[in-house]
Amino acid sequence: MAVSATVKEIYSQQFSTVLENDSASRCLEGFKKGLPPVLAVLDDHDNYVGMVSRRSVLRTRLDLTRTKVKSLMTVAPEVSLGDSLSRVARLMIGSGVRQLPVFEKNKIVGFVTDEAVIHATVGAEWGNNPVDSIMTRAPHTIEGNRSVGAVLGLMREFGISHVPIIEKGRLAGLVSIQDIIGNLYWPLQRVGNKDVVGERIETLAVAAKGIMSSPVITVDPKKNLRECEQLMHKHDISCLCVVDSDRLVGVVTKLDFLEPISQMETAERRLSVQFGTKDVEISPDQQQFMMTEFDSFARRFQEAFQMGSLFVYMKTHKGTNMRGTPMIHCRLQFRTTRGSFFAASEGWGVEPTFKVALDRLERRLLRSKELLAYNPRFAKDYLRKVGLPQEES
Numbered sequence: 001m002a003v004s005a006t007v008k009e010i011y012s013q014q015f016s017t018v019l020e021n022d023s024a025s026r027c028l029e030g031f032k033k034g035l036p037p038v039l040a041v042l043d044d045h046d047n048y049v050g051m052v053s054r055r056s057v058l059r060t061r062l063d064l065t066r067t068k069v070k071s072l073m074t075v076a077p078e079v080s081l082g083d084s085l086s087r088v089a090r091l092m093i094g095s096g097v098r099q100l101p102v103f104e105k106n107k108i109v110g111f112v113t114d115e116a117v118i119h120a121t122v123g124a125e126w127g128n129n130p131v132d133s134i135m136t137r138a139p140h141t142i143e144g145n146r147s148v149g150a151v152l153g154l155m156r157e158f159g160i161s162h163v164p165i166i167e168k169g170r171l172a173g174l175v176s177i178q179d180i181i182g183n184l185y186w187p188l189q190r191v192g193n194k195d196v197v198g199e200r201i202e203t204l205a206v207a208a209k210g211i212m213s214s215p216v217i218t219v220d221p222k223k224n225l226r227e228c229e230q231l232m233h234k235h236d237i238s239c240l241c242v243v244d245s246d247r248l249v250g251v252v253t254k255l256d257f258l259e260p261i262s263q264m265e266t267a268e269r270r271l272s273v274q275f276g277t278k279d280v281e282i283s284p285d286q287q288q289f290m291m292t293e294f295d296s297f298a299r300r301f302q303e304a305f306q307m308g309s310l311f312v313y314m315k316t317h318k319g320t321n322m323r324g325t326p327m328i329h330c331r332l333q334f335r336t337t338r339g340s341f342f343a344a345s346e347g348w349g350v351e352p353t354f355k356v357a358l359d360r361l362e363r364r365l366l367r368s369k370e371l372l373a374y375n376p377r378f379a380k381d382y383l384r385k386v387g388l389p390q391e392e393s
Contacts, residue, residue: 004124005084005085005120005121005124006081006082006083006084006085007079007080007081007082007083007084007085007088007102007112008081008082009120010085010112010116010117010119010120011081011102011109011110011111011112011116012035012036012110012111012112012113012116013109013110014034014035014110015035015036015038015039015040015110015111016030016031016032016035016039016040017030017039017040017041017042018030018039018040018041018042018052018069019041019042019043019044019069020041020042020043020049020050020068020069020070020073021044021068021069021070022068022069023064023065023066023067023068023069024057024062024064024065024067024068024069024071024072025064025065026069027039027052027057027064027069027072028057028064031054031057036099036111036113037053037054037055037099037113038051038052038053038054038099038111038113039051039052039053040101040108040111041069041070041073048101048107048108049070049073049075050070050073050074050075050076051073051074051075051076051097051099051101051111052069052072052073052074053074053097053098053099056072056074057072074097076095076097076099076100076101077091077094077095077097077100078100078101078102078103079091079100079101079102079103079112080102080103080104081102081104081109084265085117085120085121085261085264086261086262086263086264086265087265088100088112088117089114089117089258089259089261089262090262092114092117092258092262093255093258093259093262093274093309093311094274096276098113098114098254099111099112099113099114100112114254114257114258115233115254117258117261118229118254118257118258118261119229119233121257121261121264122225122226122229122257123226126225126260126264127224127225127226127229128224128225128226129224129225130221130222130223130224130225131219131220131221131222131223131224131225131228131240131242131250131252132221132222132242132249132250133225134225134252134256134257134259134260135221135242135249135250135251135252135256135339136250136251136252136253136256136339136340137249137250137339137340138249138250139160139163139164139248139250139251140154140158140160140163140342141163141164141165141166141248142154142163142164142165142166142208143165143166143167143208144165144166144167144172144173144207144208144209144212145207145208145209146207146208147204147205147206147207147208148175148180148204148205148206148207148208148210148211149204149205150208151163151175151180151208152180152204155177157331157344158331158342158344159313159331159333159342160342161176161177161178161238161239161253162174162175162176162177162238162239162251162253163175163208164216164241164248164251165208165209165212165214166248167209170246171216171218171241171243171246171248172209172212172214172216173208173209173212173213173214173215173216174212174213174214174216174239174241175208175211175212175213176213176238176239179211179212179213180211216241217231217235217237217240217241218240218241218242218243219231219240219241219242219243219252220242220243220244221242221244221249221250225257228240228252229257232254238253238254239251239252239253240252255335256335256340259309259335259340262309263307263308263309271297271298271301271302271305271307271308271309271310271336272308272309272310273291273294273309273310273311273312274309274310274311274312275287275290275312275313275314276311276312276313276314277313277314277315278313278314278315278316279315279316280314280315280316280326280328280350282314282350286350286351289351289354290312290350290351290354293354293355293358294310294358297310297358297362300362301365305336307336308334308335308336309334309335309336310332310333310334311332311333311334311335312330312331312332312354313330313331313332313333314328314329314330314331314350314353314354315328315329316328316329317329317346325348325349326348327346327347327348328346328347328348328349328350328353329344329345329346329353330344330345330346330347330353330354330356330357331343331344331357332344332357332358332361334361334365339368341361341364341365341368342361342364343357343358343360343361343364344357344360345357345360
């Protein structure tokens with residue numbers, strides 16, 4: 001289903017600006033209620049050079065009074081007034097930036113936010129779909145007496161920003177990355193000009209239930225997307241827990257909304273792949289290896305999942321190498337119309353680490369209820385072929 005709205009109908013023309021050589025502390029003054037949570041950064045000639053989001057300011061561990069705005073600046077994809085919401089959603093997902101600058105005749109005229117894209121899309125027929133059609137099923141959870149450090153480790157490993165807290169088998173609360181930042185890392189002790197002491201190890205030992213948000217706003221799996229979006233907007237939150245008969249069955253975030261929106265314009269059913277790296281150099285041969293592996297993966301699962309995107313994120317562990325080969329961390333997120341699936345691995349070298357992560361992802365897909373419900377014979381035959389245990393019916 002396509003959405004006819006364009007950026008012109010939903011973007012905000014009101015926004016604040018800041019100069020790139022200003023003190024970063026000026027940013028705190030620029031985030032005004034009712035405006036997009038982002039500032040346009042201008043040079044000395046009032047030309048747009050980038051943007052600073054409220055999230056980046058809150059997450060920084062630098063002394064804002066001693067830091068220039070340009071140190072926090074992000075260069076985001078630019079969109080035009082005639083761009084579709086589907087294209088905007090794709091750019092947001094691919095770049096990891098949720099507020100994009102809008103240009104007309106090479107001049108910035110406003111910003112479009114993820115909230116605006118989601119709100120406009122759920123206002124159409126698509127908003128009548130139940131939340132269980134897009135939610136992340138079987139989300140990663142943690143017990144309330146586990147440490148905040150354990151929660152943070154889970155977030156880093158799987159690239160998530162919300163972790164439900166479970167006590168005695170029931171949903172007790174929710175910890176977001178913002179809860180961790182607000183309770184533990186802000187403000188931080190600073191040393192010298194810009195450096196900070198680092199993560200305060202003693203604070204990471206605090207029990208997760210000590211900083212969790214509770215009670216949690218929950219929704220039924222069959223609640224429609226429009227009502228869920230209204231709840232998120234009303235309570236100014238970016239995640240809802242989905243509960244069925246007092247049992248947590250999923251979570252839905254803004255990213256879960258954006259993924260199907262990004263695919264609404266796709267003319268044909270397909271699976272795509274996007275790569276993101278940090279301190280990792282990928283050669284053409286390595287990229288060809290990963291694309292070949294993905295093509296094989298896509299051929300096996302194209303019919304079952306029809307549309308979806310595999311997001312690959314790789315980074316190196318600095319200072320850790322074996323005979324000159326760095327240790328690589330690879331995280332995969334496979335977001336589809338049948339749900340979202342995650343896998344991760346660590347190893348020496350790009351190709352073997354990617355291969356292990358993709359194999360783990362494939363095993364999770366084959367064990368998933370979504371695939372078994374769609375084509376149980378395919379999943380069971382494959383599990384038997386590779387010698388993996390099958391789930392009991």
